Amino acid sequence: MIGSCLFALAGGVGCGNRRLQAVTLPAPTCEDPPPTPLLDQIAFGDSASESAHAFAGDGTILGMGAFGESSRRVGVGAPLIFQLSAAPNAQNYLTVKLWGGDADAAILFLYVADVRVGRFQGDLSELDLNQGEAAYPGRFIYVTYPLPPSATTGKISVPLKIDAVAGASVTAAFGQIDEPLTRPTRPIYAAYVHTDPFFVPPTAEVQGEAPATSTRRAAANYPDFAAAHRDVDTVVATMLGWQLYGDDWNTAVAAGEIPAGLLGLFARGTTTTKFANANAWRNWAVETTTRANAAGLSALGVLAMIHEAPWSTYHRNPEILTRVVQGFDSLALMQGANGAFTNPTWVGAPNRLPAVGSTTEGSGTKYVGRAFVLLAAALEAAGVLDGSVDDDDNRATASVSRRQAWADMFVRHRDFLVSASGRSSNTMYDQSQVEAFWSANEAIALLSPPRALPRDVALVTVRSAVGLGERPTGGLSVSPKGLPLEPRGTLDGGYDGRWGILTLRSICNLAQFTTEPDLKNKCRDAVRAVAQFLYPSSDGGFETLRAEGAITTGYNRNPGFVEYGGNAYAADTLGDEVALRSFRLRLDHHVPLRPPQPLDVHFTEDLVGYLQDLPVLENVATVKSHSTRLPMESGGPDFAWTDEPAGNIAISNCGDRLYGALNWRRGFTDDIADPAHVRVNNVARIHLTRDRLDRIATIVMESPFGFGRFYKATYGPYVVGMNLSSDTQYELPAVGGGASAFDLVQRRPVAGTAVVLVPPSETRILYQQRP
Incomplete structure (x- = not known):
């Protein structure tokens, strides 16, 4: 437990958010290693x-x-x-x-x-x-x-x-x-x-110096939230222009030029004369709506949030409700018989067929269920739920209530999302599928309560997506310490500097939606685990935070993406101090408050995230000081953080910032992604940064007992012994050679002749000292 909690000392906050008394911990002797012998x-x-x-x-x-x-x-x-x-x-x-x-x-x-x-x-x-x-x-x-x-x-x-x-x-x-x-x-x-994987350049080589960084000049009246609100309304106005809505579209429908069932969908740059026949329009509509993981459906989430935002000119605007209703009506017609939406051609009403479906479409459809839940009271008050609609695009059959048509849509989609075809093997996408599942079931509970799954049954699925239960494909999606594991959980996953961090929003959304204590704790843990991998950096000469990108399981990136971590729900509702610090740093660094711009397919998705974050920034702006610091912020204490199921380490020690991944990107035997084909590859990835030089190393390591047991890696003065087992104690051999070492996890010296015992689910990191 010591290694997993030491980072909290940086802000005087313990693992359970309790204030700790300041203590002075033992420290190693810091030494510059000699140049590497070269062949x-x-x-x-x-x-x-x-x-x-x-x-x-x-x-x-x-x-x-x-x-x-x-x-x-x-x-x-x-x-x-x-x-x-x-x-x-x-x-x-x-x-x-x-x-x-x-x-x-x-x-x-x-x-x-x-x-x-x-x-x-x-x-x-x-x-x-x-x-x-x-x-x-x-x-x-x-x-x-x-x-x-x-x-x-x-x-x-x-x-x-x-x-x-x-x-x-x-x-x-x-x-x-x-x-x-x-x-x-x-x-x-x-x-x-x-032959030594740890490279120290020859003494004669000249090394550079870190350039000075400065704080970005603040715009006038920064932080100007009134201006941010106006900017949001401006981009929302642009987004509304993309919807198949209004007089021109109604006229085209009346003239038989386009199917009525497409009104309310969003498609940038489309005109009423784009296609000559109904089939072409329908095929285009389903392809456009479900491309890029159906990200465009997040526009419905934007409409719901802006309708409820008291500062917006669209607040409680009846037209926003009408736009949402048309969007829902069209989706209910478009949906395939199996509840999925994704397909290259139209499979919806009147002759509904199963859609191909996608294990990523929840990335967009989660906003459909959430939009209904947010607007349910307003829709009920407006009387639209009991109005009659043609739910099968067939005038020969009787109309049904909109309440029934939408409930049918959500039931079909919920059941698809938890089917073998609906769950994803990828952590980020699976969490979006499950977020869509939960929101769909909430919508069903409001529309047709007897058809909703019992809460305890639905929670089993939610917990399986956030590391509180086993995934359908085996293993955990999120480590017990809270680190999201990309791509496929504990089977082959680890820290990821892009997709893994994006999962914070789904993990914490599920905590917010369910209000379950264990999910709230997982949200906090995830925020704090990700914080280990955020480091001070420069963005065009201005101070910023970035996410470590050289050891990521996804795309390598050096420097990492500009990233502040944190989460709005964790900061505002749960009061997590690490999450609050991430928002405070955005303001301290004068990060522009301008909302996302309508430049790509993920614009509306990014806008939803912005709308979640904006009120928290407003609240944090009223607090001028904050004692908590993120682990890698300058001036904090040295520490070592480890995550055994992930195979990851984060170290601040003697001027080194070291990130590591053991059995990095290990994949599966024969590329068969299941528990029977897990493997080790004995490859470790290290990123060690000092003020005057940067090292990125791919090195050979040892896994003498196979996958999920005991891993050992040596990189210069750092010797890592990681015990992933839950039932066996392993030995990390003595340093030897007359040298001693310092255990960076337990913060204690170790004699050079001592064998270090590594208990189950723990790690020891020895920093070797010269004789």
Whole structure:
């Protein structure tokens, strides 16, 4: 428990939110490790060094970079080819030297001879991924990568090549994942071969300094929430223009130019003359509504929230209700017979057929149920629920009440969402499916109470999506400490710096909707677990927070996305101090309050999130001071945080900020994603940052007892022993060599001759001290 709770000391808050008395903890002796012994190195652009290493690089771009050092860029069709010495009977590593201020978007790959090592988003990933943003301005980045033993065993040198592509897509057809390079890459300064995975550059190499950051200049009257309210109404007005609603559309329906059942849907840039026949209109409508995980349906959530916002010009506006009603009526006709919406063509009324469906459509449909729940009282008062509607687009059959038609729609969709075709194996998408399920069942309880699932039955499904019960495919989606695990929970998942953090909203929404104490606790835990991975950074020279992106299970990104974490419900209703701090920092950093702009398909989805956050920012703005600090904020105490099921560690120690993932992106045997095919890959990913340099390393680790038991990784002075088992104590061998160590989890010194016992579900991290 010590390791999982130490971060709370930064703000004087204990694991249960109780105030703690300040204590002075033991600390290790901080030392700079000596330079790494090198087997060989090449300085690109240096003629003597290149000549000595069989360099070939016709078409590469020679240049002078930081501190006047030579470098080369990979050109279009022009890789760097060279030969370096290797150890014949050891694991060899290659480290490349890059300048952190370069922002040339490209993906570098390592080759042994002409065979590529690793793949985009694989456990042996790309050598470097630059997405067009300076990762570490003013300083060098050293990227360490394991060389395949098959390339070095019994050999004293290895032929290497560094080539590049412009980008990659995991959704492209096989063989089309790479986007060809069209411009030169970032400069590459040097490459080194060594056997110690922890790279310390030679003493003679010049290192940079962190550039100064400043607080963004605040706009006049910041924070101006009245202006933010007006801006919201402006973008909502734009969104309303996308709805198939109003006189022009009514006229087109009356003229028989479009089906009446499409009124109320949202489609940007559509005119009444887009198609010539009803079938084309219907097919277009279902494809448009359900594309991008049905994200466009979040517009209905925006309508509901803006109708209830007292500051909006749309507050309690009857037209907003009318727009929502038309949207619901159209969805009830569009829906497939199996309750799903996603399909390439129309399968709705009058001849309803099963839709293909999607395990991601809940990302949009969750806003349909939530919109009804928010507006139920207003809809009841307006008398629209008992009005008659044609629920099957067939005039030969009797009309039914809108109450029945909508209840039918929600029942069908609820049942699809919890079917084998509706649940997702992906943590983020499954939580959205379950959020849609819960909101649909709430809507049913309001429309037709006998048809709603009992609360305790529905809660079983909810708990299975947030780590309080087992997933249908096995394992937990969220770790016991609260870390969302992408992509597929404890089976193959871990920390993710994008999708995993986005799940905070679903986890806390479900806590808010259900009001269950254990779900509230999971919301708090998730906010605090994610906070471990947020670090101070720069955004165009201005101070900001970013999410760690180099060890993520999804897309690597360095620097990570600008991200403040937290959650509106956790901050405002639960009063969680870490969540409140995240909102306070947004204001302290003068993050612009402008709402999302209508630029892409996720605009309305982002606007819902903004509308959830805005009132919390208003409340936090009235509090001018806040004692709690996030774990990695400057000036806080050193700590070590571990999450065993995730295989993740976060360390602040002696000026190091270290993030790690053990058995990173381990996947499954034969790519069969089930508990019978879990595996280890003995790959650890490390991101260690100091003030003057940055290290990203993919290294070899040990899992002597297999998946979910005991993992061991050594990276320089850091030795990690992680016990994932619930029933066995393991031993972490003594440091030896006359050296001692300091246990960063228990905050105590360890004799060099001592064997460290690692209890079940705990981790020990030893920081080795020099003899």
